[in-house]
Amino acid sequence: MATSAEIAEAIPAMGSDTPLAAQAAIDARRRINLAxxxxxxxxxxxxxxxxxxxxGVGKTTTAVNxxxxxxRGGAKVLxxxxDPQGNASTALGVGHxxxxGSIYEVLIGELRMKDAIQMCPKQDGLWCLPATIDLxxxxxxLVTMDQREWRLASALRTLKSDWIAAGNTRFDYVIIDCPPSLGLLTINTLVxxxxxxxPIQCEYYALEGLSQLLSNIELVRQRLNQALRVSTILMTMFDARTNLAGxxxxxxRSHFSGLVLETTIPRSVRVAEAPGYGETVVTYDPNSTGALAYMQAAYELSQRGAPPEQEPT
Ligand SMILES: Nc1ncnc2c1ncn2[C@@H]1O[C@H](COP(=O)(O)OP(=O)(O)O)[C@@H](O)[C@H]1O
Ligand SMILES: [Mg+2]
Incomplete structure (x- = not known):
């Protein structure tokens, strides 16, 4: 019997001269391979x-999806x-x-993280520490607080032990959605x-501001968190109809070879629509182009971080 990979391979790249038909063929292959x-x-x-x-480059959309x-691939994720706008909390359907109880109370030391995280109603294995306008x-x-750069790092360390002590299995991933600035909140996340x-949006000024971000990351690495590295770049809002996006x-890719995921995220209405229903596109419409692209990108991310294959003995 043919494996699903063989069936996926057999789908002809029909009409791949038009972007829509090419995308339909990619989606069909992904649907089979990722099922x-x-x-x-x-x-x-x-x-x-x-x-x-x-x-507006797709940080929140990328974090939640x-x-x-x-x-969905079987990991436990927090x-x-x-971001004070709380868009990630909205997209994950958690009260904010x-x-x-939110990241704000956790950062100022009024609440333990374990008492503020909520389960996401639409997806098993997914939790969220929400942000409210208080943030x-x-x-x-934060400016005048003790250990002001370390507050999220130490709250997260405490959560990990609280979580295990409460009889849960550890999180496989903690994904943090940042505000659009390089202030203390972002520094806390980098620490x-x-x-x-x-995430980099496929548009003309894509690389603008990136050197400032990279030098901040380097400063944090040197002074506060030696373990930090840029592991992944994801190209978002790709529009196959324009030459510019390509x-x-x-x-x-030529600047950051090796860091950029093979999968790019296409611009797609379903992706933008999903938060309006308190959902990610991955749960809202799992077979849509955007959801399949995020599933493929997440699979790539999980493979890149996976333990090396055992040598056959
Ligand atoms: N792949 C996509 N297709 C269509 N719209 C998108 C896509 N990714 C993001 N958007 C929309 O673009 C806007 C900005 O995205 P967002 O993730 O909020 O960016 P950021 O968090 O960097 O500010 C939002 O309205 C979002 O719904
Ligand atoms: Mg955002």
């Missing part, structure tokens, strides 16, 4: 912060929303009206993480 696939799990928790100080895709003052309040995932992807 029921269990992703490889990391040996220890991977903490990944999704950062780019530009707004990669997280939902990893959870999303930390560190003013007064809800908007934190950037200033708490080992990996940075940078040029931008080639340009970014």
């Amino acid at each position: 029921g696939l269990r992703f490889p799990l990391p040996q220890s928790t991977r903490t990944i912060t999704v950062a780019n100080q530009k707004g 990669m997280a939902a895709a990893l959870a 999303v930390i929303d560190s 009206h003013a007064g809800t 908007s003052g934190a950037e200033i309040e 708490a993480a080992q990996e940075v995932l940078i 040029d931008v992807v080639r340009d970014v």
